[in-house]
Ligand SMILES: CC(C)[C@H](C(=O)O)[C@@H](O)C(=O)O
């Protein structure tokens with residue numbers, strides 16, 4: 036392919052500012068990309084309310100044209116959006132896209148960047164790629180509250196809850212296909228990039244059926260990859276949460292179910308500069324949507340103060356996905372140089388405050404307009 | 407009360423060694439305690455197999471006499487036991503006790519100790535008390551694999567899983583009573599100890615019914631405690647995993663559901679010396695069982711090399727529970743002094759290796775027999 040179509044979405048609040056920064060970087064690279072603009076998030080929610088009226092079930096954060104654009108293009112680059120947990124009827128755009136396009140891989144690298152360092156003594160080198168399952172688990176939205184009486188009959192273990200007032204139940208759903216494809220994705224990645232271990236984080240010692248299934252399939256698939264010098268290691272997710280801090284250098288590739296992956300990837304990102312540097316990719320068969328892991332930081336909206344690096348690294352991930360590896364390498368190199376040089380006025384507040392210990396971080400922090 | 411009856415259980419592997427260390431400390435305090443010995447864990451599992459034969463449903467890690475001893479005494483002190491996830495029919499002793507005695511509070515403090523430090527740059531002072539719900543959630547053991555066909559009819563959201571091969575489901579069960587009592591325990595503790603914030607970690611933005619219930623009750627109960635100068639803060643559990651590393655000093659009391667509490671408490675313990683220093687209490691109405699958070703470290707069994715501090719601090723927690731506060735304070739002070747003095751031969755391998763960076767940790771590590 037010599038030209039690619041990429042859908043981009045500016046996001047909410049500071050997401051907008053970060054996207055602008057990333058687009059400047061992308062433009063400077065003269066890429067064989069035609070950009071298709073689309074919208075989703077809070078702005079679209081408000082628009083749909085204007086159009087259909089509050090409470091109308093057609094109100095949504097994702098308009099149909101955006102879904103079309105994502106479908107038709109080769110990849111999508113999306114800025115951070117608001118989550119607005121409290122608003123009635125509001126459905127998270129990103130959760131909808133993950134389900135709609137069956138984007139079963141949530142790819143979350145955490146890699147120490149030059150000039151940023153870690154919050155850990157001794158600055159261990161962190162280079163972890165986490166494969167988070169992105170469609171199942173407690174994200175399946177199969178839930179009950181209060182639990183209808185007939186459901187108690189389904190399992191004798193529910194008897195004891197009858198005296199506990201109203202009971203809420205959320206189903207943790209794992210399928211064989213769902214487990215297998217994310218485990219294989221992790222091993223294939225390890226194989227393609229010369230990594231030698233894949234960790235599977237679970238609680239099969241307690242959650243016997245869902246995590247038991249995950250663990251069994253993992254150990255089975257791991258055997259196939261032994262011949263490539265890759266070792267599969269399964270461990271308890273609580274232990275991982277501990278060891279990530281103690282020995283982050285021991286992890287190369289991690290595969291985890293949706294909720295554990297959500298928590299562990301945020302923890303890992305904090306070991307390598309925090310959300311200001313955390314990219315992520317939602318990848319399915321033929322569709323992929325890249326977004327920074329961070330939120331949209333409303334308090335700094337349109338002040339261009341929020342670290343655009345997560346967005347820039349997200350763009351880099353997307354270029355790799357498209358096969359534009361040279362451009363991706365250029366971005367990584369340039370970002371590293373900016374961070375190492377750290378000229379006055381080029382570093383954002385998070386870097387100055389959290390990693391350089393600058394007491395005047397507020398004053399010295401860059402506005403990304405100037406960069 | 408002038409005398410107390412305490413049940414103690416020596417545990418498996420290195421659990422045994424740690425208990426011996428803790429008992430030496432307790433003996434030196436001349437406490438008004440009558441000790442009642444009981445057994446549970448792997449040793450009892452093997453005994454029950456000898457008695458009933460392999461595969462007999464009466465085989466168990468907890469014999470009936472032990473249950474009686476726990477019931478009759480004022481508190482129980484338990485050493486680490488093996489988890490042996492793979493063994494057929496094997497049921498974790500601690501999980502059984504939590505359910506049987508409805509020990510709904512899992513109390514997990516993480517406090518920086520003098521002379522140990524944190525793995526974090528700048529050594530922030532950590533002093534967190536985590537209240538983990540200990541009886542519900544995915545620990546309810548309500549699970550299906552493969553999911554029987556009629557269960558698909560219960561929720562329209564299950565349709566899409568029909569094409570995903572066999573499906574496993576684990577029920578995440580939250581009751582109003584269960585949420586309310588753990589939330590109240592956390593606030594009562596904050597009130598009694600003069601803390602000013604309680605954090606509730608959840609994913610109500612995604613897991614709407616179970617975590618929604620938890621969040622609603624938390625915000626409601628928090629209002630009652632405003633008059634005592636205590637602020638209730640609810641946040642996403644993934645964000646907590648990040649901020650615990652970034653700003654551990656911002657947390658005082660945390661309340662979390664069972665699985666999130668399992669993960670976050672292990673993470674927090676790693677910020678204050680790791681499992682070698684992590685005590686825990688399983689507390690219900692009138693029954694309480696104290697155990698170190700660590701496992702039984704089989705590879706060092708009966709070498710007296712594993713850090714007994716977690717066990718000693720667990721004993722201290724138990725003394726506080728019984729109201730023997732002076733003795734508890736003496737233990738904390740003495741432990742701090744040993745750690746600060748750090749005479750040759752008194753520190754265990756984990757402290758030397760992980761916190762003192764001693765390259766000869768293996769050679770210099772204490773055997774707790776000599777302490
Ligand atoms: C915003 C939220 C729905 C989302 C999630 O829980 O997956 C976020 O935390 C993430 O990790 O992408």
Ligand SMILES: CC(C)[C@H](C(=O)O)[C@@H](O)C(=O)O
Nearest residue numbers: 240241273489498501668699
């Ligand atoms: C051993 C295991 C069953 C237990 C748990 O998951 O609760 C442990 O991790 C803990 O935290 O006490």
